[in-house]
Amino acid sequence: MSVARRSLLTLFSLFLLPYVAFGQTWDLMRDITPRGYAAGYAQEAPRIDGRLDDAAWARAPWTDPFVDIEGSRRPAPRFQTRAKMAWDSTYLYVAARMEEPHVWGTLTERNSIIFHDNDFEIFVDPDGDNHNYYEFEVNALNTIWELTLARPYKDGGPATHGTNIEGLRSAVHVDGTLNAAHDTDAGWSVEVALPWAGLARYASRPVPPVPGTRWRINFSRVEWQHTVADGVYRKVPETPEDNWVWSPQGIVDMHRPERWGYVQFHTSPPGEATFEPDPTLAARDLLMAVYHAQKAYHQAHGAWASSFEELGLTLDALRADDTRIVTMQTEDNGFVVEARAVLPNGTVQTLYTNQLSRVWTE
Ligand SMILES: *[C@@H]1O[C@H](CO)[C@@H](O)[C@H](O)[C@H]1NC(C)=O
Ligand SMILES: CC(=O)N[C@H]1CO[C@H](CO)[C@@H](O)[C@@H]1O
Numbered sequence: 001m002s003v004a005r006r007s008l009l010t011l012f013s014l015f016l017l018p019y020v021a022f023g024q025t026w027d028l029m030r031d032i033t034p035r036g037y038a039a040g041y042a043q044e045a046p047r048i049d050g051r052l053d054d055a056a057w058a059r060a061p062w063t064d065p066f067v068d069i070e071g072s073r074r075p076a077p078r079f080q081t082r083a084k085m086a087w088d089s090t091y092l093y094v095a096a097r098m099e100e101p102h103v104w105g106t107l108t109e110r111n112s113i114i115f116h117d118n119d120f121e122i123f124v125d126p127d128g129d130n131h132n133y134y135e136f137e138v139n140a141l142n143t144i145w146e147l148t149l150a151r152p153y154k155d156g157g158p159a160t161h162g163t164n165i166e167g168l169r170s171a172v173h174v175d176g177t178l179n180a181a182h183d184t185d186a187g188w189s190v191e192v193a194l195p196w197a198g199l200a201r202y203a204s205r206p207v208p209p210v211p212g213t214r215w216r217i218n219f220s221r222v223e224w225q226h227t228v229a230d231g232v233y234r235k236v237p238e239t240p241e242d243n244w245v246w247s248p249q250g251i252v253d254m255h256r257p258e259r260w261g262y263v264q265f266h267t268s269p270p271g272e273a274t275f276e277p278d279p280t281l282a283a284r285d286l287l288m289a290v291y292h293a294q295k296a297y298h299q300a301h302g303a304w305a306s307s308f309e310e311l312g313l314t315l316d317a318l319r320a321d322d323t324r325i326v327t328m329q330t331e332d333n334g335f336v337v338e339a340r341a342v343l344p345n346g347t348v349q350t351l352y353t354n355q356l357s358r359v360w361t362e
Helices: 003-014 016-029 196-203 281-301
Strands: 036-041 081-087 091-099 119-125 133-138 144-149 159-161 169-175 187-195 214-223 226-229 232-235 242-245 261-265 324-331 334-342 348-354 359-361
Touching: 016 281, 081 214, 091 119, 091 196, 091 214, 119 187, 119 196, 133 169, 133 187, 133 196, 187 196, 281 324, 281 334, 281 348
Parallel strands: 036 081, 036 261
Antiparallel strands: 081 091, 091 187, 119 133, 119 214, 133 144, 144 159, 169 187, 214 242, 214 261, 226 232, 324 334, 334 348, 348 359
């Protein structure tokens, strides 16, 4: 064995650990199929009062019950959470129902860090580019926090707090008694109307959405442990929170838009349409597989790999049977990788990603 080769090997084993660690992130995420929901068009707008007794909701199906953020590797949540979606020409509507024997909330200041209380969260990435997305959090007092992520935290963020959407309406209904520890509650429900006009800045596509199109969306519920002291709920400090979500992420990080669910917009009334999966999902997953391998490689070597061989990626490993990687271009400060998807009408769509996990089409 040549000296050069031996030092390469040594280098490789030195850096094997971080390389493997970053690579494992995608291993935990790749087998999760994002959830899908067909949102119907509400002929009659729901009244935003936190009660889900409106005609629009009556026939809208519940989402699957929420699961742990890490998916089936973790125990099922202690309390059930489900959501519904609908839309009309002005708003995207979201409703959620949370079983909860002890409804409490403390934060009353708008745009405070709401997940320090138990909360319900909405994430929206209309164009599925993994960048420039919207986050909303609400506690049982209907105190809200809205923020904008230019990029996921892992790609540098930043998060801009307090980017409140003008005209957004939210309401909470407590099925029980708020902040009263002496009794047992049934739960709480949330109703939110998100104006299309305010979501437009995230969309780079028409709002309201063109019927049939899909937006990336996810919901999360944060649940803390609490004790009761002098008849008052107290959050147990220094304990990890539970994150129960609609579309599992695989890892404890909501800021992986590539694993959020899909909402598809239909013109039929709620409850009639069926969700049609995204024909580009396999190509998107392939791009994310390369992105994760490149990040792992970069952590290990301080440079981007210039070939799939260098990344140890075979087409088999990438499950590239129904997609094709065409090229990967690497430069000093990044890379662009390209994959193709065949749409139902036979059109071939080319998708790209880069070192910041942004996904775009030509
Ligand atoms: C095929 O479908 C895509 C996505 O819906 C659309 O953009 C494209 O125009 C369609 N192409 C043809 C030839 O119908
Ligand atoms: C589990 C998780 O990723 N929670 C995140 C929810 O969003 C807030 C605000 O962006 C983050 O601070 C949390 O880490």
